[in-house]
Amino acid sequence: MRTALYIRFSSxxxxxxxxxxxxxxxLQMDAQLAGEEVVETFIDQAQSxxxxxxxxxxxxxxxxxxxxxCDIVRLESVDRGHRNDGERRDFEAALKSAKxxxxxxxxxxxxxxxxxxxxxxxxxIVAELESGQxxxxxxxxxxxxxxxxxxxxxxxxxxxxxxxxxxxxxxETYPTLIWILEQRASGHGYQRITNMLNHGxxxxxxxxxxxxxxxxxxxxxxxxxxxxxxxxxxIVQLPRPxxxxxxxxSTVRNLCRDAINGVLAGIVHWGxxxxxxxxxxxxxxxxxVVVDTGKALVPPDLTARVRATELAHQHFIDRPLRxxxxxxxxxxxxxxxxxxxxxxxxxxxHDKVYRYRTYICIGRQLxxxxxxLPGLRVPxxxxxxxxxxxxxxxxxxxxxxxxxxxxxxxxYRDELTAxxxxxxxxxxxxxxxxxRSLDILLRTDLTSTVLEALNHRLxxxxxxxxxxRQQRDTVQAGIAALDQRARTIRxxxxxxxxxxDALDRIEDVDIIKALQPAVAALVAEAxxxxxxKRTMQVALKIRTLxxxxxxFGQSTDRGSSR
Numbered sequence: 415m416r417t418a419l420y421i422r423f424s425s426x427x428x429x430x431x432x433x434x435x436x437x438x439x440x441l442q443m444d445a446q447l448a449g450e451e452v453v454e455t456f457i458d459q460a461q462s463x464x465x466x467x468x469x470x471x472x473x474x475x476x477x478x479x480x481x482x483x484c485d486i487v488r489l490e491s492v493d494r495g496h497r498n499d500g501e502r503r504d505f506e507a508a509l510k511s512a513k514x515x516x517x518x519x520x521x522x523x524x525x526x527x528x529x530x531x532x533x534x535x536x537x538x539i540v541a542e543l544e545s546g547q548x549x550x551x552x553x554x555x556x557x558x559x560x561x562x563x564x565x566x567x568x569x570x571x572x573x574x575x576x577x578x579x580x581x582x583x584x585x586e587t588y589p590t591l592i593w594i595l596e597q598r599a600s601g602h603g604y605q606r607i608t609n610m611l612n613h614g615x616x617x618x619x620x621x622x623x624x625x626x627x628x629x630x631x632x633x634x635x636x637x638x639x640x641x642x643x644x645x646x647x648x649i650v651q652l653p654r655p656x657x658x659x660x661x662x663x664s665t666v667r668n669l670c671r672d673a674i675n676g677v678l679a680g681i682v683h684w685g686x687x688x689x690x691x692x693x694x695x696x697x698x699x700x701x702x703v704v705v706d707t708g709k710a711l712v713p714p715d716l717t718a719r720v721r722a723t724e725l726a727h728q729h730f731i732d733r734p735l736r737x738x739x740x741x742x743x744x745x746x747x748x749x750x751x752x753x754x755x756x757x758x759x760x761x762x763x764h765d766k767v768y769r770y771r772t773y774i775c776i777g778r779q780l781x782x783x784x785x786x787l788p789g790l791r792v793p794x795x796x797x798x799x800x801x802x803x804x805x806x807x808x809x810x811x812x813x814x815x816x817x818x819x820x821x822x823x824x825x826y827r828d829e830l831t832a833x834x835x836x837x838x839x840x841x842x843x844x845x846x847x848x849x850r851s852l853d854i855l856l857r858t859d860l861t862s863t864v865l866e867a868l869n870h871r872l873x874x875x876x877x878x879x880x881x882x883r884q885q886r887d888t889v890q891a892g893i894a895a896l897d898q899r900a901r902t903i904r905x906x907x908x909x910x911x912x913x914x915d916a917l918d919r920i921e922d923v924d925i926i927k928a929l930q931p932a933v934a935a936l937v938a939e940a941x942x943x944x945x946x947k948r949t950m951q952v953a954l955k956i957r958t959l960x961x962x963x964x965x966f967g968q969s970t971d972r973g974s975s976r
Contacts, residue, residue, distance in 0.1 A: 415448075415449070415450045415451065415485045415486055416450070416451055416453045416483065416484045416485050416486070417445045417450040417451060417452050417453065417484060417485070417486040417487070417488055418452075418453060418454045418455070418456065418475060418478060418479070418483075418484040418486070418487050418488070419438070419441045419442070419445070419452060419454075419455045419456065419487075419488050419489075420456045420457075420458075420471075420472070420475055420487060420488070420489050420494075420495065421434060421437045421438055421441070421455070421456070421457045421458070421489075421490070421494070421644070422457070422458040422459075422461055422463060422469070422471075422472075422494050422495070423437075423458075423459065423460065423461075424460065424461060424462050424463055434457065434459065434642045434644050434647070435642075435644060435645070435646075435647040437490045437494070438455070438457075438644045438645075440490060440519055441488050441489075441490060441519065444488060444517075444519055445486075445488060450486060453483065453484055454478060454483070454484065455644070456471040456472070456474060456475040456478075457471055457644055458470070458471045458472055459641050459642065462497075463493060463494070463495070463496055463497035463498075463541070463545065464497050464498055464545050464549075464690070465498060465501070466496070466498075466501055466505075475487070476508065479508070479509060479512050479514050480508075480512060482512070484514060485514060485515065486514065486515045486516075486517060487509060487514055487515070487516050487517070488516075488517050488518075488519070489516070489517075489518055489519070490518070490519045491518055491519065491520075491537070492518055492534060492537040492538050492541055493537070493541035493544070495518075496538065496541070497541045497542055497544070497545035498542060498545070499535070499538040499539055499541070499542045502534075502538045503538075506534070518534070521533075546690070546691070549690045549691065550691070550694070550695045553691075553694065553700075554694075554695070556684065557684075557685070557703065560682055560684035560685065560703040560705065561703055561705065562705075563682050563705040563706075563707035563709075564579040564580070564682075565579050565580055565581070566682075566684060569632060570584070571669075571672060571676075571677050571678055571711075572587060572591060572628040572631075572665075572669060573587045573588045573590065573591030573592075573669075573678070573711070574588070574677075574678075574711055580707070580709050581677065581711060582711075583711060587625070587626075587631065589617045589618065590615075590617065590625040591669065591678075591712075592712070592716070593615060593617060594607060594611070594666060594669055594670070595669070595670065595673050595712060595716055595720050596716065597610070598666075598670045598720050598723055598724075599716060599719035599720045599722075599723055599881070599885075600723075600881045601723055601881065601884065601885065604663040604666045604667050604670075605663055607666050608661050608662060608663050608665075608666050611624065611625060611627075611661040611666075612624060612660050612661050624659075624660075625661075626659070627659065627660065627661045627662075627665060628665060629657040629658075629665075630656075630657050630658070630659040633654060633656055633657055636654070637653060637654050637656070638651035638652065638653065638654060639651070639652045639653075639654050640652075670720055670724065671724070673712045673716075673717055673720055674717055674720055674721040674724060677711070678710070678711045678712050679710050679711075679712065679717055680706060680707045680708055680709045680710035680711065681704065681705070681706050681707070682703070682704070682705040682707060683702065683703075683704055684702070684703045685700055685701060685702045685703050686702045688700050714836075715836065715839075715840045715843075718833055718836035718837060718840065719837065719840070719881075719882065719885060721833055722833050722837060722885040722886075722888070722889050723885065725829075725830065725833065725889065725892065740923055740926050740927075741756030741771070741773075741792060741926075742792075742796050742799075742800075742920075742926050742929055742930060742933060743773075743795070743796065743799060743933065743937075743940055744940065745773055745940050745941070745942050745952070746939060746940065746941045746942070747775040747776075747777065747785060747787050747941070747942060748787070748941045748942055748943035748944070748953070749775070749785055749786065749787045749943075749944065750775065750777045750784065750785040750787070752775055752776050752777040752785065753775075753776050754773050754774065754775050754776065754787075754942055755773070755774060755776050756771060756772070756773055756774075756792060757771070757772055757773075757774050757789075758770070758771050758772075759772065770791070771791070771792040771793075771921075772789040772790060772791055772792060773789060773790050773792060773795060773942070774789040775787045786944075787942065787944055788944070790942070790950055792921070793920050793921050795942075795950070795952065796920045797917055797920045798952070799933075799940065799952055799954065800917060800920065800929065800933070801917060802952075802954065803932075803933065803936055803937070803954075806936075806956065807936070827893060830889050830892060830893050831893070833889055834886055834889050834890060837882050837885055837886040837889070838886065840882050841879060841882045841883060841886070844875055844878055844879045844882065845879060847875055848872065848875045848876065848879065851868055851871055851872050851875065852872070854868060855868050855869075855872070935957070936956060936957060937954055937955070937956065937957070938955045938956065938957045939954075939955040940952055940953070940954050940955070941953045941955075
């Protein structure tokens, strides 16, 4: 009989012991005593038993079984294979359909099948219960650490090193972090900063060089993966895949956001998502923990200037809309799942140009025949969806929505006002520094080297003052834009005359520009389905009230939906 062995241990600490070697020796001895031939051994090291999704050797075992290369699969115990009883049942059913026998060490051969099934079910349920208890104990420990504002483990953020329960600046990478934040504070976009990093930057007067990005830096500091030799039990080092040594916009974006509302700003966020259970051991819903430790790793004035740029780019920078390439909705295809994009086509007839704006599935556009969803004229679908949203808001808790919207607007206005005050204080400090430098510059006993240094300093201070004033003006204009956006949303959702005008002029670019914030705040997802040749249907996933407010406050937040 051809036998395959499967071995797993879940903890990195277990690779220092004899778990792997003991499992292997026991399974090999059982197979030898039964007169079986071991044809393959599958070992998942440091992999959790709660899910099979990320276990590469387990997936290879299933392919091995489906290909008919073995007759028996041996495991040490039920919990070594699975700590999820549903996945255990699926595993055993898949082996049974492939006519492969599964044997757990210690099982009595030849026992009644119903008794064997019962015993495995009991062991599987107990293993799942133990996994759940371990998960809740881990949650309690992490919750305590988060409430204390302590480091919860993992690697240090870029630009920092682990220092006990918190972090400290890393002399090697901290200057690069500050340079990135200064560029963002000056109003530069993520793509521009990324391009400058990849072409090389100059720090402290040194020649331009490309800084090592976070992923590649982690690889340089630890290029090995420790694994245990299954035969000897010795720890061996395997090469870790080398990541690309270039910067990308998502890395720059995450660093900027972490500097204003994350670890770099001294703020601990924990518990935003729950992987296993949504309730704690007492049956209460798990809540997100946010703690301000007061241990910011970035200067407060720099944090304020970065926050001003982030707010300006999120809400208040008006981008010109082109009438022919501006579309109200972001749709998803109900047939192939791909994105539906807006397209404009032209038709020349009798010296006249006729333009048609349609929604077309990108799968059909890029690969003919891959999707059969027909194109749909933009005005018809936009008008139908806007009318449906107006009817929905009229029939739902409209007053509650208005109250929450007003509270959200007040919160963002207060935040913007505080940012203006910080920028004003920064400008005052910079002007005082500029004045002191000018007083020194008027002295006649200065050397040429000192004069050159003072001139360089004055130019830098003047540039920072100009940037800070520009940011202050942008945020001040943003307060007016915030009120205007709120009025637009309230008017469209509550004024019947404006609603009728919006429906009649649905192709007008000004109407589209006014409707976009309201639609983005209300709709989490829109999917286009074909019922028959003449009927199309759009399924709208509307946000909850909390999701609507968050969608209004930050355009990148999808919010929760129902």
